[in-house]
Amino acid sequence: MKKFFLRMVVVALSVACPLGSTFAQSYPNKPIQIIVPVAAGGGTDLLARTLGQKVGELLGQSVVIENRLGAGGNIGVEAVTKAKPDGYTLLLSPGTIATNVAVYRKLPYDLLKDLQTVTLVGQTGSVLVVHPSVKANNLREFVDLAKASPGELNYGTAGMGSPQHLHAEFFNQLAGTKTNHIPYKGQSQAMTDLVGGQLAYMFSPVQNALPYIQQGRIRALAMAASQRNPNLPNVPSLAESGYKGVDLANWFAVYAPAGTPPAIVKKLNAAFVQVGNTPEMKAKFEKLGFEPFFTSSESGTDFMRSELVRWARVAAYAGIKAE
Numbered sequence: 085m086k087k088f089f090l091r092m093v094v095v096a097l098s099v100a101c102p103l104g105s106t107f108a109q110s111y112p113n114k115p116i117q118i119i120v121p122v123a124a125g126g127g128t129d130l131l132a133r134t135l136g137q138k139v140g141e142l143l144g145q146s147v148v149i150e151n152r153l154g155a156g157g158n159i160g161v162e163a164v165t166k167a168k169p170d171g172y173t174l175l176l177s178p179g180t181i182a183t184n185v186a187v188y189r190k191l192p193y194d195l196l197k198d199l200q201t202v203t204l205v206g207q208t209g210s211v212l213v214v215h216p217s218v219k220a221n222n223l224r225e226f227v228d229l230a231k232a233s234p235g236e237l238n239y240g241t242a243g244m245g246s247p248q249h250l251h252a253e254f255f256n257q258l259a260g261t262k263t264n265h266i267p268y269k270g271q272s273q274a275m276t277d278l279v280g281g282q283l284a285y286m287f288s289p290v291q292n293a294l295p296y297i298q299q300g301r302i303r304a305l306a307m308a309a310s311q312r313n314p315n316l317p318n319v320p321s322l323a324e325s326g327y328k329g330v331d332l333a334n335w336f337a338v339y340a341p342a343g344t345p346p347a348i349v350k351k352l353n354a355a356f357v358q359v360g361n362t363p364e365m366k367a368k369f370e371k372l373g374f375e376p377f378f379t380s381s382e383s384g385t386d387f388m389r390s391e392l393v394r395w396a397r398v399a400a401y402a403g404i405k406a407e
Contacts, residue, residue, distance in 0.1 A: 111171055112171065115148055117147075121158070133149050139359050157181065158184060161175060179334055186245075187405055188405075196389065200340045204379040205337055209334075211306070213297065216302070224326075253402035263285075272292075275288060278302060279301045289334055290315055291372070307322065309330075315373070338356060
């Protein structure tokens with residue numbers, strides 16, 4: 085995924101230039117709202133607030149963050165699809181915006197028709213972690229154990245159809261293993277039971293698992309990515325473990341309603357790219373556990389299409405449908 089992002093960063097920087105459009109130059113003349121479809125205080129929310137403040141300063145207007153929850157993030161997404169396409173209502177969402185299309189039977193919007201990608205923002209790594217009682221010290225031993233006892237290893241997720249669910253089933257598909265899914269009502273509940281030994285393993289965002297790994301309460305077997313994570317330099321990637329080309333990072337992006345004038349989309353893109361590539365913002369990203377990748381609007385849309393195809397295949401293979 086990183087190589088894909090790096091190609092898009094070059095494109096983004098090439099378009100992040102002053103625009104001659106009078107229409108774009110008069111924007112914005114009032115506060116901008118960014119809807120975040122998850123609860124306040126989490127990683128996505130902190131990311132939105134950190135970016136929003138600096139983008140607002142650059143554009144000369146305040147940026148207001150509104151957390152609009154419900155239906156796995158779909159309520160917040162729908163609100164933006166129905167907003168006036170004038171650049172004053174934006175969405176900052178994690179990659180669940182793509183996985184939801186794969187697992188929900190019916191959505192009140194068409195992602196590619198009703199939203200315009202402004203830019204991808206970045207990613208946070210996902211790591212395969214096990215309880216210390218699991219008799220596997222590396223990924224190969226874990227796969228051998230799972231194959232020797234099909235359906236016996238339990239893994240936890242934030243819920244049916246969640247990214248963790250899709251990641252685990254995607255890996256089952258690749259490795260030829262079969263394990264047992266235990267859905268929870270949130271990531272933290274699943275992690276609590278993993279630490280307590282009620283679960284054998286799970287795929288978790290690095291920032292959620294890191295404290296428990298450092299305390300020795302869970303063990304990291306592999307980064308679910310094409311490369312190692314700087315916070316876990318001794319944990320090999322899936323690519324190093326024989327699963328090349330697999331990257332299950334959790335990514336984030338900014339969107340505007342479809343029909344937003346191209347000049348405004350370009351001005352927003354330029355603002356996010358400029359802010360995101362400052363040393364100050366990169367340092368803040370690192371503290372939040374995020375790796376920044378800003379792209380052009382067009383490249384962001386292409387990436388979205390590829391994610392929709394990938395997760396639709398995984399959901400169909402595993403028979404995953406959201407509750």
